[in-house]
Amino acid sequence: xxxxxxxxxxxxxxxxxxxxxxxxxxxxxxxxxxxxxxxxxxxxxxxxxxxxxxxxxxxxxxxxxxxxxxxxxxxxxxxxxxxxxxxxxxxxxxxxxxxxxxxxxxxxxxxxxxxxxxxxxxxxxxxxxxxxxxxxxxxxxxxxxxxxxxxxxxxxxxxxxxxxxxxxxxxxxxxxxxxxxxxxxxxxxxxxxxxxxxxxxxxxxxxxxxxxxxxxxxxxxxxxxxxxxxxxxxxxxxxxxxxxxxxxxxxxxxxxxxxxxxxxxxxxxxxxxxxxxxxxxxxxxxxxxxxxxxxxxxxxxx
Amino acid sequence: xxxxxxxxxxxxxxxxxxxxxxxxxxxxxxxxxxxxxxxxxxxxxxxxxxxxxxxxxxxxxxxxxxxxxxxxxxxxxxxxxxxxxxxxxxxxxxxxxxxxxxxxxxxxxxxxxxxxxxxxxxxxxxxxxxxxxxxxxxxxxxxxxxxxxxxxxxxxxxxxxxxxxxxxxxxxxxxxxxxxxxxxxxxxxxxxxxxxxxxxxxxxxxxxxxxxxxxxxxxxxxxxx
Numbered sequence: 001x002x003x004x005x006x007x008x009x010x011x012x013x014x015x016x017x018x019x020x021x022x023x024x025x026x027x028x029x030x031x032x033x034x035x036x037x038x039x040x041x042x043x044x045x046x047x048x049x050x051x052x053x054x055x056x057x058x059x060x061x062x063x064x065x066x067x068x069x070x071x072x073x074x075x076x077x078x079x080x081x082x083x084x085x086x087x088x089x090x091x092x093x094x095x096x097x098x099x100x101x102x103x104x105x106x107x108x109x110x111x112x113x114x115x116x117x118x119x120x121x122x123x124x125x126x127x128x129x130x131x132x133x134x135x136x137x138x139x140x141x142x143x144x145x146x147x148x149x150x151x152x153x154x155x156x157x158x159x160x161x162x163x164x165x166x167x168x169x170x171x172x173x174x175x176x177x178x179x180x181x182x183x184x185x186x187x188x189x190x191x192x193x194x195x196x197x198x199x200x201x202x203x204x205x206x207x208x209x210x211x212x213x214x215x216x217x218x219x220x221x222x223x224x225x226x227x228x229x230x231x232x233x234x235x236x237x238x239x240x241x242x243x244x245x246x247x248x249x250x251x252x253x254x255x256x257x258x259x260x261x262x263x264x265x266x267x268x269x270x271x272x273x274x275x276x277x278x279x280x281x282x283x284x285x286x287x288x289x290x291x292x293x294x295x296x297x298x299x300x301x302x
Numbered sequence: 303x304x305x306x307x308x309x310x311x312x313x314x315x316x317x318x319x320x321x322x323x324x325x326x327x328x329x330x331x332x333x334x335x336x337x338x339x340x341x342x343x344x345x346x347x348x349x350x351x352x353x354x355x356x357x358x359x360x361x362x363x364x365x366x367x368x369x370x371x372x373x374x375x376x377x378x379x380x381x382x383x384x385x386x387x388x389x390x391x392x393x394x395x396x397x398x399x400x401x402x403x404x405x406x407x408x409x410x411x412x413x414x415x416x417x418x419x420x421x422x423x424x425x426x427x428x429x430x431x432x433x434x435x436x437x438x439x440x441x442x443x444x445x446x447x448x449x450x451x452x453x454x455x456x457x458x459x460x461x462x463x464x465x466x467x468x469x470x471x472x473x474x475x476x477x478x479x480x481x482x483x484x485x486x487x488x489x490x491x492x493x494x495x496x497x498x499x500x501x502x503x504x505x506x507x508x509x510x511x512x513x514x515x516x517x518x519x520x521x522x523x524x525x526x527x
């Protein structure tokens with residue numbers, strides 16, 4: 001019987017009892033629940049990581065202008081800017097997260113991890129992590145499995161969808177996955193990995209989904225960059241054994257509770273927040289199709 | 303779908319952006335529809351309803367539907383060039399927007415497709431996360447997800463038809479996941495929609511097609527393969 005990823009306490013207990021690393025039960029789960037083979041899983045993960053790295057490189061190399069024009073080669077500008085605010089590594093991290101997400105906004109190929117709206121966060125963080133620490137691909141793939149286990153729990157106890165839980169559910173979950181993967185890859189203990197997840201969620205709680213004109217562009221692209229930064233800041237805190245105080249399972253519950261009570265105008269409907277600002281509405285008028293037949297209230301089609 | 307989520311729902315799917323409901327799901331609706339039609343259409347009239355009506359261009363759903371209609375998969379990088387490729391292939395297309403269609407799901411697309419003498423109308427709903435529901439085919443209720451292998455049979459509304467079809471499928475040891483039957487009027491034809499865990503052999507499909515009381519049979523293998 002494989003572990004079903006109901007909560008973090010159970011995941012840790014399972015690993016300690018069986019004396020296996022954190023990624024092992026995720027592998028067992030996929031084999032038992034989805035009838036997959038270990039070989040197929042590793043090759044699927046390698047394909048995902050390859051697509052992630054390709055997305056980063058594509059976004060930094062090719063023309064990236066979205067149909068609306070709101071996304072316009074931002075990642076390249078950040079990457080090439082002569083002054084680094086903190087360090088060249090930080091500048092690369094931010095520009096890579098932007099790059100992969102810009103590829104998503106411009107109809108390029110990405111990995112929805114966990115969702116398309118958050119598809120820049122794992123690529124930006126893992127690409128940079130591998131480069132800085134010289135990690136083998138296999139190590140990163142194990143980190144991806146740990147990230148998948150984190151997402152499986154969040155999906156069950158809260159949500160991964162912006163339309164259900166707001167932006168915290170998408171970029172927040174991706175940042176939590178990334179943070180856990182970073183600490184795992186740097187040799188952190190189970191407690192340190194889960195603490196990184198808890199701290200990340202604490203930083204991302206409450207974010208609403210308020211996309212301008214309903215498009216996956218503003219503020220989604222810059223939020224992928226900030227989420228990548230938070231994943232790293234949380235990992236730095238967690239590795240030093242600084243406690244999140246509120247246990248990770250309770251942080252996930254808080255995310256679910258906030259999502260459940262969030263008004264629907266903040267859940268991907270483009271009715272509130274940035275979407276409802278004066279400029280947001282002006283852009284919406286310009287970008288959205290106006291030549292549309294509106295059926296009268298009573299009449300049904302056909 | 304009592305299936306547990308996969309690791310590759312969390313780290314995946316690999317897809318063309320920007321949105322699983324506005325691109326990936328729409329591509330899959332197109333892929334299902336051409337299997338109903340029996341090939342890539344020569345003409346496609348695409349109507350985007352409700353939430354899709356205003357946002358389809360910004361999300362690239364127009365390219366996504368054309369990509370699906372040309373049998374591109376959800377991760378095919380050519381989707382971005384779907385307009386140009388459609389021109390090369392001689393696929394004529396047009397787009398329409400209709401809002402406030404309250405009987406339809408918020409993200410609905412209607413496809414009127416023509417290939418030679420054959421014309422079909424397919425109504426598809428994009429449910430989020432790339433999941434879809436094909437709600438009607440030529441006005442009949444279909445309601446299938448295209449995740450499994452699907453058999454659609456239009457037949458005379460005679461007694462014993464359901465049991466007979468089920469027994470033929472059982473010969474292949476194929477497990478039926480869902481089965482529904484609907485009809486327009488009392489003496490009209492019945493439409494059977496059967497979703498199966500595994501595929502059928504060509505010989506079984508030919509046998510069913512040969513039966514005089516079956517007027518039309520459409521077999522849609524898993525659209526993601």
